[in-house]
Amino acid sequence: MTATQERVTALREQLVAWRRHLHMHPEVGFAEVQTSQYIFDELNKMPGLTVTRPTKTSVLAVLKGGKPGRTVLLRADIDALPITEENDFEFKSQNEGVMHACGHDGHTAILLGTARMLSEQAQDVPGEIRMIFQHAEEFGPGGAEELVMDTPLMDGVDVVTGLHLNSQLPAGMVAVKPGAFMASPDMIELTIQGKGGHGAHPEETVDPIAVGAQVVTNLQHIVSRNISALDSLVVTIAKFQAGTTHNVIPDSAELMGTVRTFSPELREQAPKLIERVIKGVCDAHGASYNLRYEFGYRPLINTDWVADILRDVALAEVGPEHFQVSKPTMGGEDFSAYLEKAPGAYFNVGSGSDTSDSRWPHHHPRFTIDEQSLETGVHMMHAAALKLADPATTVPQQG
Ligand SMILES: [Zn+2]
Ligand SMILES: [Zn+2]
Structure with a gap:
């Protein structure tokens, strides 16, 4: 087990606790009042982060690393859907008619875990890592557009990444694709x-x-x-x-x-x-x-060199047996708004398994995730942040 993997494993219970709290208290886009307060409070427990509220229901944590490097934006979406949950576990939704049926509870827990890992090693982190907990992915015009157009979030960002859990991909798998990814x-x-x-x-x-x-x-x-x-x-x-x-x-x-x-x-x-x-x-x-x-969200076109770096990160961190090139999907995603301003790539982490009954499609009232995927997500986000911020990671000249 690598040192990183040991640190991720040590976070397991906390990741599950964050995710289950969020799952129990879902809120739809632009109404993530308690969700964003919870994220804000959890981030403030971590040393070295500057935590702000760029919009009413989004949260931004900024970590200035101890070494020179690039500015990297990591994104998680935090909103739920107007669906009545049909799962029966003890942490099922307490908000009638609202449910985390797309895995954004998991995305939020993964980025909280990544923030925690990075804050514990701030002196060794290159550059600046911005972590945006974005509101309202599920409803157009979307929270990303608001953050990109109306706040200085993207000023000076060199590269951006984010992930989506995918119940149709086995838990533990990572899938990346250069170029056209979502419609x-x-x-x-x-x-x-x-x-x-x-x-x-x-x-x-x-x-x-x-x-x-x-x-x-x-x-x-x-x-x-x-x-x-x-x-x-x-x-x-x-x-x-x-x-x-x-x-x-x-x-x-x-x-x-x-x-x-x-x-x-x-x-x-x-x-x-x-x-x-x-x-x-x-x-x-x-x-x-x-x-x-x-017009809804723009098509999501991954920047080739960023996708290549994410692939290398996956091969090194989770191993070739847990990596695949993802297929494009006709689904949409407002992550594309960030890609208008900076190069970047969006990737998938598998969250489906038979043991945890987590193969239901996204937006289904029985949707849930295999919580092992939280660890894979943190491992990937943490390693990707360090790699992308590292000035020694060569990137093609832009112009
Ligand atoms: Zn969704
Ligand atoms: Zn989603």
Whole structure:
């Protein structure tokens, strides 16, 4: 066992205690009042940290190391979801209708553990380590955007990293991927305005259901006919509501959907392509429409050299048998906001195991984590912080 591993193992009970406290007291985005107070109080018990509140419900801990080096930002998200927990363990949610069903309780415990480890060795730490406990990841426009745009958090940051636990990856595993990692989750809201009437006399109406059905079908032609097969685009219409009964053609139909891609260029193109189809189909059949297109988080594109360093850290710290190159996912993440300002990479730590019944998907009312993943997370974050801050770690010249 390495010296680092021994220190992480010694933290085990504390990590579990932090995580279970947070799990019992979940709060949704922008309302993390007690959560952020708890984090603030725990960080203030650690020597050498400067702890502040950049926004109402986020917390920042800054450690100035004893040696020269880079400024590194480590990020954990702290918010929960509006889900009623169906787990039955003694630390299940005490807040009815709110649940840590994405693992952010674990992320917070991992960053608290990392802060503790670094604060105990401040003299040996190179550079400056900023640890941001970010509010509101789950709801757009997201807490990251607020921190990046409205606070000086990113001023002088050389590189940023963060992790997400992943229940579909075995506990103890670390997965990193250079380049495109997570998609942009954009949203469309469409009203098709027809002309209602008797179901027996469609010729006197403009049937918004018939038009809407063609819109849904034709939108898929964008994916299959307008976009290169080598690019990735998802257009999903997930809501289609119209009508009241069997013999009345309704006046209008309401549709909602999500548009996802890794490519910033494709993301720019998508609204035009989508509106062209909607307009064309509606015009052809005499309907009109109202389209609202809302951009969500940017695609999360990892900086290659940072991902390479994280891979090297994983190979050295958890070993090749616990490392894999992760697959990209069409899910979204507001970690991408930090990457607008500094190079960085986001990675996954496995949290699923059969023994702890923790293979449920994220956002499921039975979601939980194998708590062994907390130790893997601290080990990775601690080692990554030191490696990225170390001026001896060579990075490609930027320009
Ligand atoms: Zn989530
Ligand atoms: Zn999450």
